[in-house]
Amino acid sequence: MSAWMWIVVYLVVIAALGWVFRFAGQQATGNKPFFRDMPYGVAFGYILGVAVLGWIIWTYIYARTSDDPTVIAKYFFFRVAVEWFILFTIAAYLFRLLGRYAGTRVTRKLFRSMPLTAAFGILTIIVYAIFAVFAQWIAPHGQEQIFAQANIIAGGDPALGGNPDFPLGTDQIGRDILSRLIYGAQNTVGIAFITTLLAFLLGGSLGFLAATLGGWLDQLLSRAVDVLMAIPSLIFALLLMTIASVWASTLGVPLTIFMVLIIAVIDSTRVFRLARAVGSNIVVMDYIEAAKLRGEGLTYLIFREILPNATAPLLAEFGLRFCFVFLTIASLSFLGVGIQPPLADWGTMVRDLSAFINYASFAPQAASTPLLAAGAIALLTIAVNFVVDWMLHKSSGLKE
Amino acid sequence: MSDLLEIKDLWIEGRSDEVWNPIINGASLSLKKGEVLGLIGESGAGKSTLGLAAMGFTRDGVRISSGSVVFDGIDLINASAAEKRDLLGKRIAYVAQSAAASFNPAHKLIDQHTEAPVQHHVSSRSDSVEDGIELYRRLRLPNPEEIGFRYPHQVSGGQLQRAMTAMAMSCRPDLIIFDEPTTALDVTTQIEVLASIRDIVEQFDTAAIYITHDLAVVAQMADRIKVLLKGDEVEESDTREMLTSPKEEYTKSLWAVRSFERPAKAKVPGDAVPIVRVKNVTAAYGKVVVLHDISFDIHAGRTVAVVGESGSGKSTAARCITGLLPPSEGVIEFEGEPMPLDYRKRTKMQLRQAQMIYQMADTALNPRKSIGEIIGRPIEFYMGLRGAKKRERVRELLNEIELEPDQYIDRLPSELSGGQKQRIGIARALAAEPKFIICDEVTSALDQLVAEGILRLLARLQDTLGLSYMFITHDLATVRAISDEVVVMKDGRVVEQGSKVEMFKPPHHPYTDLLLSSVPEMDPDWLTNLLAERGVDNIGDAAVDKM
Numbered sequence: 020m021s022a023w024m025w026i027v028v029y030l031v032v033i034a035a036l037g038w039v040f041r042f043a044g045q046q047a048t049g050n051k052p053f054f055r056d057m058p059y060g061v062a063f064g065y066i067l068g069v070a071v072l073g074w075i076i077w078t079y080i081y082a083r084t085s086d087d088p089t090v091i092a093k094y095f096f097f098r099v100a101v102e103w104f105i106l107f108t109i110a111a112y113l114f115r116l117l118g119r120y121a122g123t124r125v126t127r128k129l130f131r132s133m134p135l136t137a138a139f140g141i142l143t144i145i146v147y148a149i150f151a152v153f154a155q156w157i158a159p160h161g162q163e164q165i166f167a168q169a170n171i172i173a174g175g176d177p178a179l180g181g182n183p184d185f186p187l188g189t190d191q192i193g194r195d196i197l198s199r200l201i202y203g204a205q206n207t208v209g210i211a212f213i214t215t216l217l218a219f220l221l222g223g224s225l226g227f228l229a230a231t232l233g234g235w236l237d238q239l240l241s242r243a244v245d246v247l248m249a250i251p252s253l254i255f256a257l258l259l260m261t262i263a264s265v266w267a268s269t270l271g272v273p274l275t276i277f278m279v280l281i282i283a284v285i286d287s288t289r290v291f292r293l294a295r296a297v298g299s300n301i302v303v304m305d306y307i308e309a310a311k312l313r314g315e316g317l318t319y320l321i322f323r324e325i326l327p328n329a330t331a332p333l334l335a336e337f338g339l340r341f342c343f344v345f346l347t348i349a350s351l352s353f354l355g356v357g358i359q360p361p362l363a364d365w366g367t368m369v370r371d372l373s374a375f376i377n378y379a380s381f382a383p384q385a386a387s388t389p390l391l392a393a394g395a396i397a398l399l400t401i402a403v404n405f406v407v408d409w410m411l412h413k414s415s416g417l418k419e
Numbered sequence: 420m421s422d423l424l425e426i427k428d429l430w431i432e433g434r435s436d437e438v439w440n441p442i443i444n445g446a447s448l449s450l451k452k453g454e455v456l457g458l459i460g461e462s463g464a465g466k467s468t469l470g471l472a473a474m475g476f477t478r479d480g481v482r483i484s485s486g487s488v489v490f491d492g493i494d495l496i497n498a499s500a501a502e503k504r505d506l507l508g509k510r511i512a513y514v515a516q517s518a519a520a521s522f523n524p525a526h527k528l529i530d531q532h533t534e535a536p537v538q539h540h541v542s543s544r545s546d547s548v549e550d551g552i553e554l555y556r557r558l559r560l561p562n563p564e565e566i567g568f569r570y571p572h573q574v575s576g577g578q579l580q581r582a583m584t585a586m587a588m589s590c591r592p593d594l595i596i597f598d599e600p601t602t603a604l605d606v607t608t609q610i611e612v613l614a615s616i617r618d619i620v621e622q623f624d625t626a627a628i629y630i631t632h633d634l635a636v637v638a639q640m641a642d643r644i645k646v647l648l649k650g651d652e653v654e655e656s657d658t659r660e661m662l663t664s665p666k667e668e669y670t671k672s673l674w675a676v677r678s679f680e681r682p683a684k685a686k687v688p689g690d691a692v693p694i695v696r697v698k699n700v701t702a703a704y705g706k707v708v709v710l711h712d713i714s715f716d717i718h719a720g721r722t723v724a725v726v727g728e729s730g731s732g733k734s735t736a737a738r739c740i741t742g743l744l745p746p747s748e749g750v751i752e753f754e755g756e757p758m759p760l761d762y763r764k765r766t767k768m769q770l771r772q773a774q775m776i777y778q779m780a781d782t783a784l785n786p787r788k789s790i791g792e793i794i795g796r797p798i799e800f801y802m803g804l805r806g807a808k809k810r811e812r813v814r815e816l817l818n819e820i821e822l823e824p825d826q827y828i829d830r831l832p833s834e835l836s837g838g839q840k841q842r843i844g845i846a847r848a849l850a851a852e853p854k855f856i857i858c859d860e861v862t863s864a865l866d867q868l869v870a871e872g873i874l875r876l877l878a879r880l881q882d883t884l885g886l887s888y889m890f891i892t893h894d895l896a897t898v899r900a901i902s903d904e905v906v907v908m909k910d911g912r913v914v915e916q917g918s919k920v921e922m923f924k925p926p927h928h929p930y931t932d933l934l935l936s937s938v939p940e941m942d943p944d945w946l947t948n949l950l951a952e953r954g955v956d957n958i959g960d961a962a963v964d965k966m
Contacts, residue, residue, distance in 0.1 A: 056500035132437075305783035309847070312741055312762055313800055314770045327787035 033070055037063035075101065095383035111139035133409065140405030147399055151204040159195065162202035162363040166193040172384045173391070181384075188388055190372055196388060199363035200395060206358055207365050208399070211345035214279045215286070218344065219337060222287030226294025227321045227329075230302050241295070244288045252285050253350060260356040274359060282347055286340055293336050297329045331410070338407035342400045349396055368392035423593055423626050424450040424473060429486035431468055431477065431650075442468050442481065444650045452593065453624040457641030457658070459631060459673075461866040462837070464647040466630045470596045473628055474511050475503055491593065508535040512587035516599040518579040522571040529567030532586045541590045554585040557622070558615040577608035581615055588619060595620070596628045601636060605728040605893055606937040613639055613939075614950055632866055634673060635939035638662055639946040646670050658943050672868065674941075679871050681878050683903045683919045687718040692755045694719050694855050694887045695740060695773070700749030702739050709735050710746070710911045717855065720881065722888040724902035724919075726895065726934065732911035733891045737857045740889070741775060753855075771801050774848035778860035780840035784832040790817075790843055791828040797850040816846045820876060838869035845876065849884075857889045862897055874900050895938045899923065907931050 041062040044054035079101050082094035115138035118130030130138070150157060160166075166189060173188040173196070174181045181188065187197040229237040247255075263277035301307065302325065310324050351357030352366030360367065372389035379386035431443040443465045450456055458466045471477060475488055475495030488495040490511065495503065507513075512535075515521040523531060529551055536547040548567070555563035558581040571579060580600055587595050600616065601609040617640060620627050629640045637644055637658075644661045646653040646669070654667050665671050687693075693716035702710040710732050717723045725733045738744040740751055742762030751758050753772060759765050777783035784793055794813045798804050804812055814824040820842040832840055841861060848856050858877070862870035878901060880886060890902060898905060898919070905922040907915045907930065915928040927935065936949060 052499070304785075305777040305779065306785045308743065309775065309777070309783060310796075312743070312770060312775060313797060313851070314765075314767050315800070324785055328785065 029070070033066050034063060037066045040066055092381055092383055096379075096387075099387075107139055108135065111135050111142055114138050114142045136405040137409035140402040140409070143398060143402035144406065147204055147208060147402075150201050151208050154201050154205040158198040158201040160198040162194070162199050163361040164194065164198070166195065168193055172382075173387055174384050187391060190368075190388070196368075196391060199368060200365070200391060202363040203365045203368065203392065203395065206362050207345065207348060207352075207396075210275065210279060210358065211341060211348055214282045214348070215337060215341045215344045217279065217283035218286040218340060219290050219333070221283060222290025222292075223294045223333065224321070225287075226291040227298045227325055228317075229291070230295045230298030231317065231320055231325065237295075240291070244291050247285065247288045248292075253347065256281055256285055256347060256351060257354065257356060260351060264356065274356075278348070278351065278357060282344055282351075286344055286347075290336065290340065293332065294329065297332050298325055301325050301328050331413075335407050335411045338403045338410070342403050346396070346400065365392040365396050369396075422449040423452045423454075423491055424448075425487075425489045426469075426473060427487045427489075429469070429472060429488065430484045431465070431472060432482055432484050433468075434480045434482075439482075439484075442650050443472070445486070446647070446650075446652055448645060448655070450594070450626050450628065452626055454643070455620060455627045455629055455641045457629045457631065457637035457644040458647060459634060459637050459644060460647035460653075461632060461868065463649065465650040466632075466647055467598050469647070470598055470628055470630045471513075473594070473596060474507060474513060476507075505539070508592075509539040509541065509590045510593050512590070512592040512595045514580075514583050514587050514595060514597045514600050516602055518583040518600075519571065519576060521583065522579065524571050527568055527570055528574070528582050528586075532567060532582070532589055535586070536589050539590055547589060551585060551589065554588055554619075555582070557619060558582075558585055559611065560585075575608075577604050577612055580604065580612050584612075584616055584619065588623065588625070591623055592625060594626045594628070596630070598630045599632070602631065602633070606895070606939075607728060607933060609636070609939070610937050610946070610949070613946060616640070617946070633939065634867075635941050635945075638941050638943045639939060646673070662941055662943065679874060679900045681901060684721060686918060687721065691718060693717055693752075694754060695889070696750075696752040696755075697736065697740065698750040698752065700736070700739055700746045700751070702735060702744055702746040702749075704744070708911065710739065712749070713908070713911075713913045714749075715906050715913065715916055717887050717889055719854070719887055720885045721903045722881065722890055722901055723904045723906060724890045724892060724898040725906045725908060726892060726898055727908035727914075728893060728934075730910075731908040733893075733908055734859060735911070736908070737775070737859055737889065737891055740857065741773060767801065771851045772853050773855045773857065774851050774853040775857045775859065776841075776844045776848050776861050779864055780837060780844050781832075783844050784840060784847075786832055789829050789831055790835075793832070793843060794846045794850050797847060801851050812850070816850055819849065819880070820846045836869075837865055838872060841865060841869075841873055842876065845873075845880070849880070853886070855887045855889070857891070859891045860893070861890075863892065863894060870897075871900075877901065895935060907934065 037059065041054060041057055041059070044051075044057075048054055078094065078097065082090060082098050085091060085094075112135060115130055115133055115135065118133070118138070119127055121127075122130075166185075168182060168185070168189055170191055170193075171182045171185050171188040173186070177183075185195050185197065187195075187200065189195055190199075225240055229240045259281045260274075260278060263281065264274055266272070267274040267277055307320065307324055310320055315324075348357055349364070349366030349369070352364045353370045355370070357366055358364035369389050369392045372392070375386050375388050376390075377386070426446060426448045428445045428447055429443055430441065430445055432439040433442045434440075446465075446469055448456065448469075458469060460466050468477070468481065472483060472488060473490075475490075475498060477483060483496055486496075490506065493502065493506065495506075498506075522528070529548055532551040533544050533547040536542045536550075537544050541547070542550065551567055552563050555566055560566050560578055560581055566574060566578065566582070574582065584595075584597075584600070597616065601612050604612060613636065619625075627640075629637060631637050641658050643655060644658050645655040646661075646667070648669055653669050654661075654665070656666075661670070662674075665674055695717040696714075697716075698714050700710055700713050701708065713732075713736060715723065715725075725736060727733050735744060739746045739749075739760075742751075742758070742760060742765060745760035751760065753769065758769055762770065791810065791813050794816055795809050798809050798812050802812075810828075813828060817824040817827060822839060822842060827835070827839075832843065835843065844861070861877075862873050865873065874897065877888065881888065888901075890897070892898060902919050904918050905916065906913055907922070907928065909930050914930050915922070922931065923935070925932075936952075939945060942948075
């Protein structure tokens with residue numbers, strides 16, 4: 020039978036089981052509202068969830084217990100994903116537990132109502148921040164240091180071509196990947212953070228200004244932003260970077276500074292839109308009118324009356340924007356115009372090692388080298404988004 | 420079982436800060452077919468929660484902890500979702516406070532009207548369209564044949580409220596729950612809606628629960644009245660009995676609120692220079708002229724009430740005085756000196772002299788600032804006081820508005836009740852030490868007892884500080900309570916003005932007369948008599964047209 024037939028058979032079985040599950044639940048609990056008012060789609064979802072979970076557990080056990088090297092290779096990444104998922108969940112759980120019993124009264128209260136995803140996000144961000152700040156002391160080797168042994172496979176197992184001195188292996192010219200990953204946190208994340216901060220300073224203040232003053236200034240700024248936003252941002256950034264690289268060499272200014280400025284300006288357009296929208300909702304409030312009639316100046320209005328009321332959406336946007344800036348930098352580096360070698364950068368690392376992905380089907384350890392840097396990017400993006408989701412949820416609940 | 424609805428010992432809890440707090444403590448009520456029960460109480464008394472529970476429904480984060488709700492032999496608390504779906508909309512209907520927020524703005528009225536009958540298989544779409552038009556006619560909506568084919572934003576608030584009542588009637592339910600259906604309306608519109616609701620409930624012999632905080636309104640509508648206070652039942656009896664001989668202290672205090680009245684002060688001599696003089700002011704938003712050549716004076720230590728329906732230009736007049744909307748023609752004088760028309764051109768001193776208190780204290784206080792900061796800012800800004808001196812002055816002001824300084828100075832506005840927030844608004848205005856304060860509907864968002872407290876406070880402050888007030892309101896009871904002089908406005912024009920005594924004594928301008936006679940009175944026969952007087956067919960609209 021073809022794969023499609025099997026999918027249909029599975030779905031029919033799950034559909035039938037869903038109905039049975041609901042019916043049995045109704046009978047067993049004496050028609051409790053939970054089962055009585057359960058729509059069929061929800062019952063189907065429960066069974067589907069159980070089926071998927073069962074498949075994951077079965078596959079994992081099968082892969083773990085198998086001796087066949089092709090099976091091990093086939094399910095290598097699946098195994099890693101499941102193991103890391105469990106590991107991260109436990110780490111997040113322990114971290115939340117710690118937060119609930121240590122720290123000030125305020126943070127303890129915060130941790131008590133925190134979902135596991137947010138705890139995971141905060142933990143990850145803290146770990147990244149520590150790596151970024153203390154990279155010099157944590158990294159076993161320098162980021163530019165070249166060793167004689169090139170192309171060592173990750174895992175540190177000599178039988179597979181690894182070396183315990185380089186737990187994550189070395190790249191084609193013999194640089195330690197672990198050290199470069201740690202320095203990458205400093206370069207990529209640090210630059211992304213500065214860029215996002217700049218974008219917010221620029222977009223935020225102009226957005227509030229447009230919202231407060233309105234009139235022709237608002238029109239001028241908004242239309243200018245429209246023009247900038249009409250151009251696809253990555254292509255626009257690439258174009259500007261190409262121009263800037265000429266200036267950088269003639270002026271003797273590092274290209275990275277141009278990159279920070281260019282991405283900050285392009286991303287500030289999104290911040291401008293948000294700040295203007297949030298600001299114009301606040302500006303119509305009576306307390307702003309009261310402050311205007313008191314004779315307050317523009318600075319007081321923006322920073323003392325409007326800004327405190329706009330922090331929640333701006334903070335959430337900061338998290339998201341940080342991810343996008345970070346991805347843009349990685350993309351530009353991948354394309355060769357971003358952070359310049361020999362500085363370690365995750366985007367560049369993915370590009371340099373990308374050829375190894377071809378080994379994925381028979382030598383998964385070798386293929387994992389480019390995925391390490393990609394995974395570092397993905398992990399941080401997910402972590403920041405979890406925290407942002409949680410903050411948005413908190414601020415929309417409007418519970419102080 | 421003879422009763423249509425029977426609620427027995429119902430306890431409802433709401434979740435806040437991870438604790439379940441009681442909202443309704445053991446309420447019981449029963450309702451026969453065709454009977455109207457009035458539920459009254461202050462905000463937070465649990466009226467709406469009880470009304471919704473009568474449909475077996477609770478809002479999110481609210482649960483029924485014990486008790487029973489039985490509708491026509493069906494236990495609504497334990498009924499399945501399917502059973503409830505069958506009842507709601509068909510046999511039990513709900514009319515919400517704000518029709519404007521409850522209609523879907525993307526669909527025509529008639530499409531929303533026919534939804535329930537078609538869903539419940541009561542009638543076909545074409546039949547229910549016809550029935551809808553008939554209901555619109557009975558509810559005295561203008562152009563009943565066409566009005567259903569408009570979108571919600573194309574009809575007025577009062578009409579929308581009646582369309583919503585028609586929608587509730589579409590399946591001819593046995594029970595309708597009205598949740599403050601006229602609270603957001605002007606007095607003149609309120610009459611129309613009240614009369615049509617009462618008629619239609621009588622015609623179809625529908626039972627109803629009428630939730631409101633306005634006693635005079637409930638007196639017109641209900642056969643019986645139940646008074647709630649903080650989730651507890653205070654008392655219940657027939658309307659007439661309740662009005663003539665309330666038993667409990669709390670009920671009596673509710674009844675007494677409307678009695679607050681301050682004698683009008685003596686007339687100012689003709690040659691006195693008024694604090695504020697509005698002279699021949701015409702103002703427009705873009706090309707739409709909203710104020711036509713209005714003039715009035717506000718003298719030192721006096722209160723001028725500006726009365727009119729919404730859209731009459733009361734608030735626009737205030738915006739002209741404060742300079743937010745510079746008039747296109749005319750002069751604003753302050754103590755005999757003409758003031759710059761745009762507030763941006765006024766000096767700090769000029770801005771300080773005229774302060775404003777807003778209708779919605781929620782939006783008038785910055786939610787992220789503490790009470791001390793809110794009141795302290797004008798002190799710092801105008802008087803230049805800082806640190807301990809500023810704090811001392813804030814404490815003085817908090818004492819002035821009868822709030823304990825230690826307890827309130829570091830709180831955020833969200834930690835205060837509606838009445839307390841309004842007091843903070845007053846303190847902020849006082850902090851500037853003005854001569855003149857504009858009060859824009861300051862009591863209309865408050866419960867009657869709380870509103871009375873605010874009015875008394877304002878009156879006392881006027882006596883001790885010699886303030887002048889411009890008091891914008893649509894509530895004539897408030898006018899009677901606090902004003903010295905009255906300005907009646909309609910469609911951006913001053914219709915009539917004079918001292919309070921003159922204004923409340925006939926003869927009136929026809930519009931003033933309409934306004935005065937539309938204020939509900941506690942007499943349960945008031946609406947019936949008034950309709951008879953005006954002729955049942957030409958309530959409201961027609962009376963206005965005659966002018």
